[in-house]
Amino acid sequence: MNHPSTPPVPNDLSREYSQAPSADAPPPSLPVRITDGPAIVIPAPPPSNAAGPGVPARVPHLGHAILFVSFAGLTLVLSQSILLGLSHIGQKAAASAMHPKLLVAAMAISYLLTLTTSYFFFPLLWLRSFGNGLQWNFDAAWRNAYKLIPIGLITGFAVQGISSLIPVPKSIPMDNFFRTPSDVWLVTAFGTLLGPLFEEVAFRGFLLPAFAIAYDWLSLPKTPAARERWHNTTGLTVASLIFSAIVSSIFFALLHAEQLAHAWAALFVLFCVSLILTLVRIRTRSVASSTLVHAAYNFSVFLTLFIATGGYQHLERMTR
Template identity: 60%
Template sequence: MIDRFPTRTADASQPQAPPVDSPQALNPTGGKAIVIEAPPPSVAPGPGVPARVPHIGHALLFVLFAAVVLFFTEAAILAFSHPAARDPHKSITALINPKLIVGSEAFTYIATLLFSWAVFPLLWHRSFADGLRWDLPAALRNVLKLVPLGIVLSVTVQAISSLLPVPKSIPMDDFFRSASDVWLVTAFGIFLAPMFEEVCFRGFFLPAFAIAYDWLSLPRSPAAHERWRITTSLTAPAIVFSTVVTSILFTALHGQQVGFAWPVLILLFCVSLILTLVRLRTQSVACSTLVHAGYNLTIFLHLFIGTGGYRHLERMTN
């Protein structure tokens, strides 16, 4: 089994918040609560339990920054590829060039991660890794379990896909027209895309939607608000709701790549559910990132072998 995220023992020298392990304290809305460990008061912005992060505002800021960077990056591509005196079709060609598309996305992902690493600690009063629940040590302890899990998941999805009515040609095929394009997409898909997507969906969206659900479900009473203030637990219904919404958004992000083929979308939704389960089971976004990277690695390894080391890409359509 994958190790659980280690729990911390209370320090008797620190002032203790009221007990939060009773059903009433852990769950102001009823039902079983899923406890998410909070940093100790010494790193919290004030006494007691720190604020719940990342909330929906933080998630929106993350996505908005990425959208703005991507917009201006593609606008710059248009500006450099389409001077006033040139053929207007040249700008369109530039925008659908696989290298420019992957390059603009890679720049956007890196810029957004750097922005988040610098800005969110100022809002959270803790490091970006702690606020996001990255927990790289947990991933390193379980690397020999997480990567194989991603491989098995990928092989299973590909096997099921071969039995479903999946279109022979999808928009993603445009990124596999030349060996150089495929190598670029391979590096992007294994090393950068899993990290950014897991930070976005399992790091920001998953807790943000769950926090929002619990807040909207909270009884409007002083006692309920006090329990909310002194706990960082999330209820089971909130986790389920957030898991479904996050997986829908994750699937939608990849929908255009697969031509919105419903069989593939359903499989992607199931993949997202498993990635979310890993994130919840380990309490580590780094763990779900390793599974995601192993999943993508298997896809590209299968393509690499099937095309003779990316030398015979025409075999993809056979």
């Protein structure tokens, strides 16, 4: 009995690839049957575990955000301890720990060290640049600066008007930063330049996408198709962005709670400011844009104080 070397094929597949493609014809994405009718080409999506370049991973996720915040907190504690040890010892140490220049210097060192380290470290995890991973997008901020700066200024002046109508304790820890003109100038430079940059990278760059990614992952249907779609896409749902905007804004307000003596009305105003900054970041897809709005917002506060105190020369005029 003769045994064929290859099994027989059905008639409807017998003419598959029966004609060699020309040199100019592109290769099909999937096998294409040559039939009497027109050929149908169905492009195959890349598998989630495909080697080589493909759909980029979702970053920064919650683990990256925790790492960033933990490193910032550690460097802040270390910088405060070192500066305190170098400047004062003995009985004066406790009082010196609350000195405005010492606190601002410690925060500046911590912020700069955290940002610099993150700039070189996280690209190793993300396999892309730091700015690309955070969606910094400076071009969007530059193109829309004529709109973003007024948004920050108007928001700042509006918040100052609202703050004058809400109850605030007579004495708050923030007042310690406005005792001398040199202290105020230092806080002005820090609050207009470095402060907004670090806070936007932390809250709108890391925490906002991290909470949104976590929300979408936890709400993902436990099916192979859903998991495959998760690995082949990078978009975030509207629900996840709303959830993340609220949660990250709560943390943003709590960051300033001690400075404002836990005045909940003032903290709610800051919560709303954070929502505005988040909206700018989402609409422009640019952390640089929200940073510019944040800087303009802070500048409006210091500008009002500068005018009210005669160029920081009469700080006794300060009223809330």
